[in-house]
Amino acid sequence: MLNRLRSAFGTLLRGRRFREELDEEIAFHIDAYTDDLIASGMDPVEARRQARLRFGSPEEVKTASREAHGVALIDEALRNLRFAVRGMLRNPLFSVTFALTLGLCIGAGTAVYSVVDSVLWRPLPYPSPDRLALVVTYNPETGKVPGYNAVDGRSWELIRDGAQMFPRAVFSDWPAGVNLSADDAAAYVQQQRVSAGFFSTLEVAPLIGREFEVSEDIPSGPAVAILSHELWQRTFNGDPQIVGRTIRLKGDAHTVVGVMPAGFRSSFPTDVWTPLRPSPTGEGSGTNYKILVRLPPGMSWEGADARIAGIQTTRSSQPDAPETLFGLVPLNRALTADMQQPLLLLLGAIVIMLLVGCANLAGLQIARALARQPEIATRQALGGGTGAILRQMVTENVALGILGGLAGLAVAYLGIDGLEALVQAHFDTWRTIDLDARALAAAFGLTVLATLLFGLAPVLQVRKFDVRGVLAGGSRTVMGGGGHRLRKALLVGEVALVTALLSGAGLLVRSYGYLDRLDPGFDAEGVLTVQLSMDDARYSSAAEVNRFIDETLAGIERQPSVASAAVALTLPYERPLNMPFRIVGVEDPEGTYRIANVVYVTPDFFETLGVPLLRGRNLETADGPDAPTVVIANQAFIDANLVDGPAIGSRLTFGGREFEVVGIAGDVQQARGGWGSSEPIWKSPTLYISAAQAGDGFFRGIHIWFSPSWLVKTTGSPAGLAASITNTIHDVNPDMPVARVTLLSEVMAQALARPRFEAMFLVIVAAFALLLAVVGLYGIVANEVVERTSEMGLRMALGATPGKAVWTVGLPGLQLTVVGLVAGGVLTAITGRWIAQVIWGVVPYDPITLGVVGIGVTVLAATASFVPATRIARLEPSTILREE
Amino acid sequence: MLITKELLPGTLDMLILKALSLGPNHGYGVLLRIEQTSKGLVSLEQGSLYPALNRLEHRGLIASEWGTSENNRKAKFYSLTPAGTKRLEHEASRWTQMVEAVTNVLDALPMES
Numbered sequence: 001m002l003n004r005l006r007s008a009f010g011t012l013l014r015g016r017r018f019r020e021e022l023d024e025e026i027a028f029h030i031d032a033y034t035d036d037l038i039a040s041g042m043d044p045v046e047a048r049r050q051a052r053l054r055f056g057s058p059e060e061v062k063t064a065s066r067e068a069h070g071v072a073l074i075d076e077a078l079r080n081l082r083f084a085v086r087g088m089l090r091n092p093l094f095s096v097t098f099a100l101t102l103g104l105c106i107g108a109g110t111a112v113y114s115v116v117d118s119v120l121w122r123p124l125p126y127p128s129p130d131r132l133a134l135v136v137t138y139n140p141e142t143g144k145v146p147g148y149n150a151v152d153g154r155s156w157e158l159i160r161d162g163a164q165m166f167p168r169a170v171f172s173d174w175p176a177g178v179n180l181s182a183d184d185a186a187a188y189v190q191q192q193r194v195s196a197g198f199f200s201t202l203e204v205a206p207l208i209g210r211e212f213e214v215s216e217d218i219p220s221g222p223a224v225a226i227l228s229h230e231l232w233q234r235t236f237n238g239d240p241q242i243v244g245r246t247i248r249l250k251g252d253a254h255t256v257v258g259v260m261p262a263g264f265r266s267s268f269p270t271d272v273w274t275p276l277r278p279s280p281t282g283e284g285s286g287t288n289y290k291i292l293v294r295l296p297p298g299m300s301w302e303g304a305d306a307r308i309a310g311i312q313t314t315r316s317s318q319p320d321a322p323e324t325l326f327g328l329v330p331l332n333r334a335l336t337a338d339m340q341q342p343l344l345l346l347l348g349a350i351v352i353m354l355l356v357g358c359a360n361l362a363g364l365q366i367a368r369a370l371a372r373q374p375e376i377a378t379r380q381a382l383g384g385g386t387g388a389i390l391r392q393m394v395t396e397n398v399a400l401g402i403l404g405g406l407a408g409l410a411v412a413y414l415g416i417d418g419l420e421a422l423v424q425a426h427f428d429t430w431r432t433i434d435l436d437a438r439a440l441a442a443a444f445g446l447t448v449l450a451t452l453l454f455g456l457a458p459v460l461q462v463r464k465f466d467v468r469g470v471l472a473g474g475s476r477t478v479m480g481g482g483g484h485r486l487r488k489a490l491l492v493g494e495v496a497l498v499t500a501l502l503s504g505a506g507l508l509v510r511s512y513g514y515l516d517r518l519d520p521g522f523d524a525e526g527v528l529t530v531q532l533s534m535d536d537a538r539y540s541s542a543a544e545v546n547r548f549i550d551e552t553l554a555g556i557e558r559q560p561s562v563a564s565a566a567v568a569l570t571l572p573y574e575r576p577l578n579m580p581f582r583i584v585g586v587e588d589p590e591g592t593y594r595i596a597n598v599v600y601v602t603p604d605f606f607e608t609l610g611v612p613l614l615r616g617r618n619l620e621t622a623d624g625p626d627a628p629t630v631v632i633a634n635q636a637f638i639d640a641n642l643v644d645g646p647a648i649g650s651r652l653t654f655g656g657r658e659f660e661v662v663g664i665a666g667d668v669q670q671a672r673g674g675w676g677s678s679e680p681i682w683k684s685p686t687l688y689i690s691a692a693q694a695g696d697g698f699f700r701g702i703h704i705w706f707s708p709s710w711l712v713k714t715t716g717s718p719a720g721l722a723a724s725i726t727n728t729i730h731d732v733n734p735d736m737p738v739a740r741v742t743l744l745s746e747v748m749a750q751a752l753a754r755p756r757f758e759a760m761f762l763v764i765v766a767a768f769a770l771l772l773a774v775v776g777l778y779g780i781v782a783n784e785v786v787e788r789t790s791e792m793g794l795r796m797a798l799g800a801t802p803g804k805a806v807w808t809v810g811l812p813g814l815q816l817t818v819v820g821l822v823a824g825g826v827l828t829a830i831t832g833r834w835i836a837q838v839i840w841g842v843v844p845y846d847p848i849t850l851g852v853v854g855i856g857v858t859v860l861a862a863t864a865s866f867v868p869a870t871r872i873a874r875l876e877p878s879t880i881l882r883e884e
Numbered sequence: 885m886l887i888t889k890e891l892l893p894g895t896l897d898m899l900i901l902k903a904l905s906l907g908p909n910h911g912y913g914v915l916l917r918i919e920q921t922s923k924g925l926v927s928l929e930q931g932s933l934y935p936a937l938n939r940l941e942h943r944g945l946i947a948s949e950w951g952t953s954e955n956n957r958k959a960k961f962y963s964l965t966p967a968g969t970k971r972l973e974h975e976a977s978r979w980t981q982m983v984e985a986v987t988n989v990l991d992a993l994p995m996e997s
Binding site for chain 2: 021022024025026028029031032033035054055056057058060061062064065066067068069070
């Protein structure tokens with residue numbers, strides 16, 4: 001086989017020399033024969049004539065000899081390719097439409113698939129990542145809930161002691177911004193706290209140094225830290241003597257014991273790791289830990305799950321409490337649980353666009369093939385083999401496909417970086433996104449298959465028909481019916497898919513509109529926020545925290561353009577702290593508890609944000625550390641907990657202290673915090689306590705998770721104020737890095753960034769799909785116009801009005817659209833149940849959305865149908881008939 | 885006398901291989917050799933020899949080389965490759981079998997059943 005290929009290509013490449021050699025060989029042959037004839041007594045002139053005659057045509061011999069080397073197919077392929085290129089240039093509009101459609105489908109499909117694959121499906125970058133799992137507790141009646149995989153300190157102790165055959169560790173999945181200082185450098189870095197054995201469970205060893213030891217992972221163990229490779233390079237210039245050096249984290253001296261390898265990531269981007277020191281009390285009394293285990297070699301997932309389930313959970317030992325079990329969730333699925341749905345939604349949208357694109361390509365192909373039927377029939381009538389015609393068509397289609405493939409590659413490469421940035425900004429992921437070669441191949445294969453399949457079907461059909469019929473029919477085609485039916489079916493499918501996609505996009509837009517128009521409950525106008533980490537040894541007591549708050553607020557309020565300023569643990573539209581509480585005098589059933597968000601604020605908080613105080617009084621400076629502890633509840637809290645009796649004066653206990661409700665404030669929108677509501681933002685029951693009355697332990701505990709914000713309401717430009725506020729803070733404490741300076745309106749926008757991104761993405765994809773479908777419809781009607789021109793001319797000559805003729809030609813397009821719309825409605829109803837999970841404030845059968853989509857598609861379809869149809873009206877019947 | 889077109893398909897290739905098995909030769913020589921060894925019963929359309937030679941060369945059954953002819957002219961000489969030798973043996977035995985089979989049938993006499 002190889003030899004033959006070499007022989008074929010050798011012949012091809014030698015081209016001229018091959019012919020020259022043959023010439024020489026033939027000349028020798030004829031000369032030798034002539035000589036022999038002369039030798040046998042023939043006259044020399046006659047001998048040469050005879051020799052030539054007997055030899056036959058040298059040209060035929062040469063061609064046949066050349067083809068003997070198997071070059072015929074290659075020759076034909078090259079010829080076909082030249083035809084194909086010429087054909088593309090002759091019909092540039094078709095070629096460009098085709099290549100762009102193909103490019104869009106391949107490129108967008110590949111880029112989005114690559115993103116989804118990178119974020120959701122690619123194995124985690126650890127050895128044997130499919131053997132890693134999180135241990136979760138779950139109610140066997142409801143099953144494991146993806147995304148809910150945090151456990152408390154007692155659960156960790158049970159797993160630590162009960163699952164000894166598993167490599168296991170526990171970590172905090174709560175990103176904490178902390179202040180790092182070393183020598184003269186100060187930086188705000190991301191810290192993660194992990195237990196001893198965390199890195200060895202992942203099977204990633206530190207690049208230099210070692211990981212945490214059990215003796216360091218106990219309360220009041222030695223303060224040690226492990227650096228990320230990036231931090232080591234960035235802040236310490238890759239100091240090879242880093243192990244053993246002292247750095248200050250949150251003001252406390254820590255000894256560096258190791259540096260992780262470059263590119264290592266745990267569950268979120270981390271600069272420095274410190275020991276978790278897990279405990280069943282304090283932080284560990286709530287579900288603030290995640291337990292990582294690795295399946296021992298040879299153990300199946302079922303076996304491992306059964307072993308883990310065999311360990312008694314804390315709650316099952318209590319009477320009446322719902323039974324809970326320990327179980328395993330594969331690590332990758334656990335970490336990506338909340339991204340699964342939106343990313344699959346994006347992928348689904350792209351797949352629909354891809355299908356519409358394929359249908360459109362098929363439609364274009366059928367139209368083109370129909371137009372070429374007379375040419376094909378002529379060639380067949382002239383004796384052209386079907387094989388040769390097929391080969392030529394395949395070449396043309398493959399050339400188009402390659403053109404489209406290149407366009408697709410360009411789209412994918414240009415799109416992937418932007419998409420990566422968008423996804424990393426809107427989804428909680430650190431995964432890098434690379435173009436997936438398999439996806440590219442699959443998208444390319446699918447579209448080219450559609451191209452070929454529908455490009456060739458009409459040719460194959462011609463074989464079955466009478467060639468004479470096609471030729472005698474002139475411009476009309478015998479197989480028009482079959483081809484048109486297919487094309488129309490494709491169009492109905494396109495309209496149906498586009499309708500469903502547009503409805504989905506419309507619902508997401510309506511959902512985003514609902515979220516965006518929700519009354520925030522406060523006025524963000526002119527409010528600047530500055531976030532600082534207070535998780536710092538210098539602020540380990542309530543007195544120190546409050547002195548810092550008082551001094552910075554006083555400095556800020558002295559500035560001329562500042563109207564008022566306050567400090568709050570969390571901002572509206574962000575995720576707040578939640579705590580269980582009890583109402584004094586109310587007996588709740590055993591095993592149940594009430595939960596509310598708790599925010600510490602300074603007295604001017606409500607004034608700064610313009611949150612109305614509905615009843616009672618505000619927090620005052622008099623509500624100091626020694627005064628009775630008071631709390632302001634919001635209306636949602638009252639509605640949920642204190643509907644009976646006077647709310648003011650009620651007493652609540654939480655965090656081990658008792659508070660009196662002294663005022664009721666208006667509700668503000670807050671991000672969901674894993675309880676109460678599945679909406680991205682909602683007016684959650686909230687308690688506001690005075691920062692001045694918070695205790696040492698409360699501050700220390702919550703400042704690990706939350707960095708409080710300074711809120712400044714300005715009369716002038718808030719942006720111009722940023723520098724002077726930062727300076728004021730540095731006047732009070734020069735070593736206080738600023739974590740974030742941003743407008744409150746930005747914080748609000750950020751909270752809705754993901755629904756906005758999803759809605760925008762779907763709208764863009766749906767718009768492209770709609771464009772494709774409209775192009776397809778326009779093509780069908782335009783084709784119909786051309787084919788029925790003579791018929792319409794005849795009708796008009798017989799007295800039909802031009803309007804009637806236009807109606808007759810344009811109507812089928814509209815009819816197809818209506819059929820497509822109905823099918824699309826059915827599709828929307830089917831997908832509605834699923835889409836209901838990602839929309840808020842709007843039902844999946846929202847009449848406004850469906851109405852707008854239906855009317856919009858109909859209007860566009862009518863335009864696409866009747867614009868080409870009006871061409872009929874402008875025609876002169878006599879001209880048309882004469883042309884026939 | 886048989887002309888090229890009357891030969892059974894594939895026979896020409898076999899004749900060329902046989903001719904070359906007697907020793908390397910140029911195209912004209914192959915032609916003469918076939919006509920001579922057939923005792924004048926085969927008369928080839930001379931041009932048809934060359935596509936056949938090229939086809940055999942393409943299949944790796946013969947090899948070619950430029951050399952000098954008996955009257956000192958540059959000529960292309962063909963020779964059998966090992967694959968060609970094998971093919972010739974195979975074709976020849978098949979041919980013999982076929983001839984024998986056909987002959988047997990043609991020689992059959994009416995028999996009492």
